């Protein structure tokens with residue numbers, strides 16, 4: 270009998286082209302590479318310089334997301350790019366995709382969107398596959414039981430040219446989340462809580478497998494939120510074993526198998542779980558019942574606490590610098606802190622259920638007077654679905670801006686950014702200094718907390734609004 | 742890639758922990774389509790005052806830090822995004838080696854592929870390096886040692902393949918292309934099974 274293996278081991282083993290030795294890393298086959306405008310131009314240049322082709326254009330899919338405007342084109346068709354360089358970068362991706370025969374979801378595509386939102390929507394993200402992208406949040410796709418990780422531009426070139434990557438086998442970390450999440454507490458709160466527990470380097474060198482009752486109970490979108498932020502704990506990737514929730518979500522998507530082939534695929538996918546008795550390099554246990562609405566108070570995602578808990582005192586000069594930057598006071602909770610901007614969107618929380626969650630709080634209420642709120646759907650498909658449900662009307666009626674799909678204020682490359690000193694409650698994944706504009710202060714939160722904070726004008730507990738509704 | 746065998750320089754220290762890639766190069770500078778010239782914006786928002794002049798509070802602006810090729814950084818350097826622009830910017834800025842007690846995976850991988858030595862040292866040695874800014878170090882890639890004045894040499898781990906590529910200036914894409922037959926075989930095996 271074969272030795273019991275983890276989910277990670279199973280995916281790894283089926284993709285080894287040449288096994289690793291003491292002297293050389295493994296050559297790992299990559300089933301799918303996702304490409305966007307920012308981390309690819311220099312990779313295509315290398316191919317061109319060496320006279321190489323894209324080995325498997327059919328295993329490569331490109332989109333526009335990072336640096337593109339989220340405001341519509343002017344009457345003359347001109348798009349409001351932040352800079353000429355941003356426009357040139359998009360033109361470069363279009364030219365590269367044309368030259369190398371890569372499918373690109375550009376402005377004219379009804380499927381365009383953030384790279385980690387459209388992969389699953391199209392059904393190209395499938396259980397048991399290996400997926401890479403020149404973007405660290407590629408870990409998102411692990412929600413489907415795919416081994417997915419971010420790579421640098423040199424490696425983007427390697428995969429374009431050879432469909433392979435040189436990799437040392439990472440270690441495994443199991444995070445068991447037992448119990449049930451309390452009402453009004455969601456996947457974003459959970460993952461911020463986890464990173465707060467294990468730290469921003471708690472997963473370094475590891476692939477995390479999230480498991481346990483609380484994980485199994487999550488929707489696919491919620492699982493994507495969890496896996497998305499694995500990189501914020503330093504992990505190479507996040508994984509969740511595929512199950513009936515996964516299969517139901519994928520069935521009927523454009524690029525998944527149909528008919529008898531679907532049944533075969535599902536039968537194979539059911540094998541993709543960690544065998545009883547398999548060993549992880551490390552294990553961590555979290556009780557879902559301990560999780561509350563959680564926000565960050567410092568300048569990295571590990572500085573996270575329940576929004577009503579007091580901000581911990583700094584342990585050293587470096588933590589003090591983070592508190593000073595955030596203008597956060599030790600001993601006081603983040604709840605009640607005045608807010609300038611609220612951003613709902615990104616590959617962490619820019620999917621339909623995230624927008625519903627925010628709209629649910631905003632319906633019949635107004636964004637506070639001094640708060641600017643941006644809602645940016647993760648993809649054209651999300652935008653269509655949200656508009657079909659009238660969510661855009663809810664946001665607009667509340668005084669929020671409803672934008673076109675893109676990364677927007679998550680990375681603030683496209684002109685959507687906060688001013689120095691402004692406090693942003695953001696559903697994205699990084700609260701680094703200056704991430705949302707020079708001097709901008711970012712507080713990471715769930716869509717519900719973001720919406721509640723927009724209404725209150727200060728960081729607010731969404732459960733208050735949800736309770737009001739139940740009472741009404 | 743040009744071989745990297747030995748780096749000898751004084752050190753400059755950035756003691757902050759968790760220096761992320763957004764601090765090394767803010768995202769708004771990522772709209773470039775080349776890899777050249779990013780040194781000018783390396784640590785941009787930390788390094789310049791709002792009028793564009795050098796901020797004296799930024800440690801690498803100190804006169805004694807100028808020209809230093811070895812950067813000693815606080816724990817967990819390079820966390821955050823996968824942008825290879827971060828090592829490109831550091832190299833163009835004149836940094837050839839980064840030493841820390843922890844370095845984020847993707848950053849380290851990207852750095853080594855570009856000939857930027859990203860080296861993890863033990864906690865005690867890290868403390869010593871943080872406490873001795875400006876010391877002259879010699880990093881020997883082949884022997885995997887760092888010599889320092891008045892204390893024992895520091896041994897460091899380096900993934901053997903990365904070490905080989907640094908010493909020989911090996912192009913990793915060339916290495917992969919060399920295995921094209923194995924890749925083709927793998928593909929036909931998998932596609933037959935499907």
Ligand code: SF4
Nearest residue numbers: 406615616676679680
């Ligand atoms: S939304 Fe943010 S994290 Fe996601 S791909 Fe875009 S920039 Fe990266």
